[in-house]
Amino acid sequence: MVIWKQLMLLPCGLFLVLWVLRVSGGAPPSCSFPAIYNFGDSNSDTGGISAAFEPIRAPYGEGFFGKPAGRDSDGRLIIDFMAEHLKLPYLSAYLNSLGINFGNGANFATGGSTIRRPNETIFEFGISPFSLDIQMAQFLQFKARTADLYRQAKNPFERSILPNPQDFEKALYTFDIGQNDLSLGFRKLSFDQLRAQIPDIINQLAAAVQRIYVQGGRAFWIHNTGPIGCLPINLFNNRNPAPGDVDEHGCFKGQNDMAIEFNRQLKDEVMKLRAELPQAAITYVDAYAAKYGLISNAKNEGFKDPMKVCCGYHVKYDHVWCGNKATVNGKEVFGGSCGNASSVISWDGVHYTQAANQWVANRILTGALSNPPIPITQACNRS
Template sequence: MAVGKVPRWLSLASFLSVVIVLVAVSADASVPALFIFGDSTVDCGTNNYINTTRNFRGDFPPYGQDFFGKPTGRYSNGRVIVDFIAEYAGKPLIPPYLEPNADHSHGVNFGSGGAGVLVETNQGLVVDLQKQLSQFLEHKAAVSERHGQTLAEEVFSDAVYIVSVGSNDYLGGYFGNPKQREKSTPEQFVGAVVTGIVESIKMLYSFGAKKIVVAGLGPMGCIPALRARDESGSCSAPVSAVASAHNNAVQGALSQLEQFLPRLTIVHAQFYDFLLERLENPSKHGYVSGDKPCCGTGSCEGRCGAEVPGCEHCSNANAHVWWDPYHPSESIHRQFAEAVWNGTSPYIHPVAVQELFKPAAEPHHYDDKLDLFVGDPLQQLVSESILMT
């Protein structure tokens, strides 16, 4: 049987029905499941299974060369942050939702490279955040049908949820879109993106989530692709300023939201200062370069691919902060994962990620009709967010 009331915006491709019948609940009930939403910062292969362009794929050499020995769809020379989080939690790699015959017993990764908070960001080429939430709801319904609603509720209420998204809305949806800049100021656009994140967190809560990690944006103006456009190779201060404003607005809005949603814990992972330190003092953190990517210089024209003629490729990717013109190296992913897992201040607040993987003392129960916490004072508000068109 399905769980709760299915929102009107839920519309999934028919082939997903083949995937969801293979879901299972975790065999090790003592370790919470892990569910992942977002963009290329967490994508572990989703875009391998959708109809998109090369710009939104990471399934060709030299991606994945330093850990997997082959491309996996990750936008890295190896693993990404959620792979390390899963390892520290004692779990295997969490597979993408769309991967056929995948083992979803430890969790599911819905992240899609290029995805945004706003549906119109790279629309038709990626799995946007709203679609990812739709997929999660269908996954939850399948688990409930197969294993019973009581067990499903315990699994999803005790799980850890990671949300890492937003940069594509700004880089492509705003700064890369002159028409959008004519329609709205940076402040107005930040407001729209932040509102989308808040609504998505409310939806996750209504679906059963109570332990959510929200990753902030890095200094976007310092990505090599933007620095290459500046004659002096400097970071774009306006772009990074928007990222900083976004982070402050998200943290403030979610801190207020948390006060009204019972039993919800929102953990903020602050990537901005973490990355900026390594960009400004790379040698202090074990890097030889904080501005040039390992892959994507020379005649690559902003691309990273072994088959691109004249494309330069360094010999030690993990000695660089940047892997390609848009994405950090596996080493950065590992260092940040270590910081948030261990609770290194000021990069994680209010608790270390490892604390979230401690099982709940007792399961929580939900209203059979709306799948909300019984007695939730914001029940009507959350219900409206689920049923929006």
């Protein structure tokens, strides 16, 4: 009885995890994933878009790596903390041709990627040409070529930087994508028009999971999209929002409502996929809840105003993007770092700081915000 009362005092998600374990009599076995294959956008890009186009500039990356590291943050991303948690190296970007090691997986994510193929170039609004279907094509080519190269390898070192072909079935396949589909829709469509397109966006994500399943993949870790309306860049573009447009934290309600609807349909689709792919272990991860939980309770968690931006020049209506230079009132201005990113949530107005990424990672990797409520180390076990 004492133990049961103690369980009742835990947060709901963690309570469910422990309740399941108590009823079942033990924890599922750990998975020992040999590799991670990631698909996504800038929230999990570890160097793809930087390799394909103009490299990301300082002060990006300098808070942890000491230099730009292909990441849209001052340091590590959630995918980096996932790799650390699974005791794997940081993922090399598939598009990077130097200093790579694919022995423990590969990252196909690129900043600006969408699920659906875009109809504009990256030079207009930063939307990547490497949409999810292209990332899938790259993965299939990567998997096929790996088998040939592994057979041809002449020594252990050559094999060590290649995936073991047998590991593809044992790997964890992670998805963190969809935010840019909504952001692009906000620019071009009414809310009603965008809402009508969500089912097709979700279906294309589901098709990617099915393609990997056909290739032997069995463990999937799928993040929903975050509270887009809480990105400070919205305030750059909308200087005087009406009082009813924002919530008490400064987040735009309409955009967050669209993200919530996207996430509702994504969760429903995950449930369908579990029925259609009986050998798959598919975990739906509520990253939205973690991120909004941080934003809505920022000060109590040791962070400043969630609308504060660390990197860039933002004075009144003048904005210089992080790492760029511009002339403001006749003077050259550099969009530099605030110097104390560890207490700020937003790094550049769109992406999170390393400290915020770590805070979110600590909440989602335990399984407390997942369906089923299992930690990432057990995500190979079917519910």
